[in-house]
Amino acid sequence: MxxxxxxxxxxxxxxxxxxxxxxxxxxxxxxxxxxxxxxxxxxxxxxxxxxxxxxxxxxxxxxxxxxxxxxxxxxxxxxxxxxxxxxxxxxxxxxxxxxxxxxxxxxxxxxxxxxxxxxxxxxxxxxxxxxxxxxGMFNTHKACNLVGFSNLLKGSIGLLSQSGNMTLSLVTEAHGNGHVGLSTYLGIGNEADIRFDEYLDYFAGDPNTNVVIAYVEGLKDGRRFLNALRRISPEKPVVIYKSGRTSAGRSSAKSHSGALAGEYAVSEAVLRQAGAILAHRSDEILPMAEALSLLPSLRSRRLAILADGGGHATVAADALSERGLALAPLSEDTRRRLTAELPPAASVINPVDVAGGTDSDPSVFATCAEILLQDPMVDGLLISGLYGGYAVRFSQDLLSAEIDATNLIGAMPRRFGKPIVVHSLYGALQADKRPLPILEVHRAGIPVHSSLETAVRCMQALAECGEMGRAFAALPPQRAQRGAVFEEVLARCRTEGRRVVLEHEGRASLRDFGLDLTPALLAVNEKEAEEAFRRLGTKPVAMKIVSRDILHKTEAGGVKLDIGDVASVRSGFLEIVANVKAAVINPNIAGVLVTPMASKGGVELIVGVVRDASYGPIMMFGLGGVLVELLRDVVFRALPISRNDAFTMLDEIKAKAVLDGVRGGAPVDRDALADFMVSISDLVEAFPEIDELDLNPIHAYPDGLAVSDVRILLTASSIVRSSKQGIET
Incomplete structure (x- = not known):
């Protein structure tokens, strides 16, 4: 930049x-x-x-x-x-x-x-x-320290923070580590003038910074921040710690989407979508940034473990699996070459346990590391155990060999384009007390951690960084043209001073926008309901109240399902109207919608949009139906979304397996679902007047989708009534 x-x-x-x-x-x-x-x-x-x-x-x-x-x-x-x-x-x-x-x-x-x-x-x-x-701020490469911190090490990690104490914590941790250098720190403060996103753009063009840490409490303009994050993250990783993870969602929202859009759930999703590497613990922020600043990102999640004990090998394998990383299958040639270097008791099936084969000769570690990284199925290496402390554990006579091995290993990430992270029992010692081999591991540019979990988290960050880069190849779609039908609906809503788009209006708007929805006919009396039933020619049908005053139809007794004959249609119409009038004082009733029942089977899903105060329009996807707010199995993305975004949303819900078919069932049509979600994104991008949108449930089948309910709520500012009436709120 x-x-x-x-x-x-x-x-x-x-x-x-x-x-x-x-x-x-x-x-x-x-x-x-x-x-x-x-x-x-x-x-x-x-x-x-x-x-x-x-x-x-x-x-x-x-x-x-x-x-x-x-x-x-x-x-x-x-x-x-x-x-x-x-x-x-x-x-x-x-x-x-x-x-x-x-x-x-x-x-x-x-x-x-x-x-x-x-x-x-x-x-x-x-x-x-x-x-x-x-x-305040500091710039170590300029020797400009306007905060007053001592012992700042010049480096390549930039720091943005809304908390002075968090900054002090990270600077102190960097000093204690002794090997992590910082470039520029900026205290955001009240953000009265220079915004968070402008600082990101500064770091994007700063030749002395290759990784950025951001401690974020709140964003004045989340939309601008996301755009800046998208600009910088393909070139420079950004590690973000977002506080406020336990804050509640907005209980006053009028849709499922609004009710489920808790602040942190949305922030985590949209920050990750824009390219952030998210830290969830304060003690992993700096280690992740260090690894990203020193090492190439992972090409895949396939790793090898090189350990000097079965216990560490097993614990490391568990930690990798828990973080979504995988043990790479080693080729026969790799196993043969390892066998030639190690004693008979060694395990050469990943994870590799040297079984004492390095106790008297640490150089074997370098040989084994090289063999593993030469395997095309291995994209990264985790070393776990005593490495860096053999001269302390066994004999000072091993010091020279351990340093030589470290120098060889230190060159391998650049040589092979694959990262190496070391977990060492000796990694927790203070810098001035560490045995020389551990110092040499650091000096070689290899991150060292005494916590195996931290070492694995660093590998996970390197995997996420690689995946982010590949995901950015799929750009969001261009903003779509506004649809003529929805323009007419907006005009009618303004004339009538209502924010609620009636369901038949919403359905017509979606169809005009190119979305394939099942037919639905509005009846204003029981005779028209009978005629609608005959015209649809399908049995059974669903009947639903259409009223600006009723968003949650079922609770008001405004829904009848599985209606299969004319007499039931007539009585159903009358009963729905009576129920609604009993539940709501003087409701404005536009009629009753008659639509075919969705086919049996399929998976009930929800696609919704809510307008976040900071990030703008946010799409929600997850399991739908009447239990959506109880199950809360939903994920979020900022609009506009790309097709790639849509597919990742399908894979992130906890119950994603149901989309692939259960107990012999056929999988849902993922392509149709992704295209549908992108089309909804286009609609909301084209019409900023949309405040909230709920499509729930959507029945997903192997050969398409059926939308059972459409709810659209407009922003208050878009409904301008007469000068006397002002704006409806």
């Missing part, structure tokens, strides 16, 4: 520190001290009218005294001063400002007004704002 317009700000050649201080406890002192200690090569301008110099650097009384434009200002003054400070920055041509102070939008209405005033001053003068309410 082209360099971001934020480069001058986030990789600055000149910095003004507004509120520079002699007090070592204050940020205006610590930041200046760190810039000097770390050897920042750019110009530094401390601003303090009461001091002539701080830390040996001449102070300026105000921003107006700057000799010229400055790339970045670090604002260390209280919130009440910030508006005037930003106005001075604008007057002097300062390109960007890091505003540390809190007390803005996060503090309530008064703070929001202050934030708006700050933003107005910034935009009037072209100043970009990091924050406010941010812990």
């Amino acid at each position: 082209a360099p971001s317009e934020l480069v001058d700000i986030l990789s600055p050649n000149s910095i003004a520190i507004i509120g520079a201080s002699r007090n070592p406890a204050k940020r205006g002192h610590r930041s200046l001290r760190k810039l000097l200690d770390d050897g920042y090569a750019g110009a530094i301008y401390p601003i303090n009218p009461k001091e002539s110099e701080i830390c040996g650097v001449r102070c300026l009384p105000d921003l107006g005294s700057l000799p010229g434009p400055v790339d970045l200002a670090l604002v260390c003054t209280p919130a009440a001063t910030v508006v005037s400070v930003i106005a001075e920055c604008a007057a002097k041509g300062v390109r960007g400002a890091v505003v540390l102070a809190g007390g803005f939008a996060e503090a309530g209405a008064d703070g929001s007004q202050l934030q708006d005033a700050m933003l107005a001053a910034a935009r009037a003068g072209g100043v970009r704002i990091v924050g406010p309410n941010t812990s």
Whole structure:
């Protein structure tokens, strides 16, 4: 990608520190001290009218005294001063400002007004704002540390975070590891000006960053974030930890889709769809990022395990399976070559157990690793056990051989294009106490972990990264043209001031959009119901109330099923109307819909769309029918979806096996189902007036689909009534 317009700000050649201080406890002192200690090569301008110099650097009384434009200002003054400070920055041509102070939008209405005033001053003068309410930023490759962290190791992992404490945790973990280097950190803060997605675009063009970590609590504009994620993730992996996994869904939603669209369930699905590698535990964030920064992604999920004990071999195999990874079947030639290198007790059927064959000669590990990686069925290698500690466990005489083996193994990921991750019993020792072989494993560019589960999670991340790259080959469809029938329906809804699209209108709209739906006829009295029954010519039929006031028809007694004769049609019509009038005060009844009953068999599914406040329109797919909210076996994607997205949704529900037929039954028509889902995506993309859509149940058969119920709810803003009535809510 082209360099971001934020480069001058986030990789600055000149910095003004507004509120520079002699007090070592204050940020205006610590930041200046760190810039000097770390050897920042750019110009530094401390601003303090009461001091002539701080830390040996001449102070300026105000921003107006700057000799010229400055790339970045670090604002260390209280919130009440910030508006005037930003106005001075604008007057002097300062390109960007890091505003540390809190007390803005996060503090309530008064703070929001202050934030708006700050933003107005910034935009009037072209100043970009990091924050406010941010812990700051650093750029290790520029020696620009405006946070005050010590012992930062220069590296290739970028960091975005909405939490200063999470940042401190990750930086501390990186320091404790001793081998994980960071490139640039950006504290998101209130995101008043520079948005999350703009920071991602910066990292996409940053030559010093090849992996990004993002700690996300909430997104102001999830749609923009997803688009930026799609731009960066094909080239640079993005590891995201999304907090708030236990938040409840929106109970006020009027559809199954809305009721089931809990915040985290949606976030996880759409972030993964856009290319994110999701971390679910805080202690796996940095290991995953390290592996992705050092190693090639997996071409498949087929791995080999090389262990020096049966216990570790078995535990490793279990951990791989639990993470959806597979043991590669080894070729006869691979097994023959391993047998020639190892003692008779060794197991050469994956997982490979060297059975003491390396105790006196660690170089055998390198030989076996090479043999395994040469097997075309093996796309990655997990080493588990004592490796990296043979000189400690057995004899210092093995030190040289273990280091030589490590150097050979360290070159193999690049040589074969296949990743290697090491699980070692000695991996947990502190860097200054580790035996030299473990240090050499790290230095060779091979991730080492004392936790076998963490090592396997890293392999899973490498597999996900490879799969993401292949999935992006299938681009989302182009936005479809608006359908004429639905345009007419919208006009009618506006005239009548209703958000509810009646079912016969929704069905007609879907058919006009190219979707094959079973016929349905609207009857306004029992005589028309009889005529509809005769015209359909199929038995039995279903009868359903059509009313703007009734979304859940069954609960109101507005549904009759398996009606097979004229007399039952007449009585069914009258009973449905009576039930509805008893359940709802003065309902607006458009009529009763008569439609053929769905054929027996098939699988009941649901396809729905809900408009998420952050991510925009979201499609839901899963098991449908009356138990949909009880079973909650559903998955989500952001619109528009591609055909590949649709197929992955089919495979992600827990009950996916039922789609392939159970107890000898035929599988459903997956192609028809995927095409149907893409068409619904096209419809909702074409009509942003659609707020919620439910098609439930959809009966999926081996030779097609049948939609039994259609519900469409429009956005309140799209239903403009007369000036007296305003907008229906």
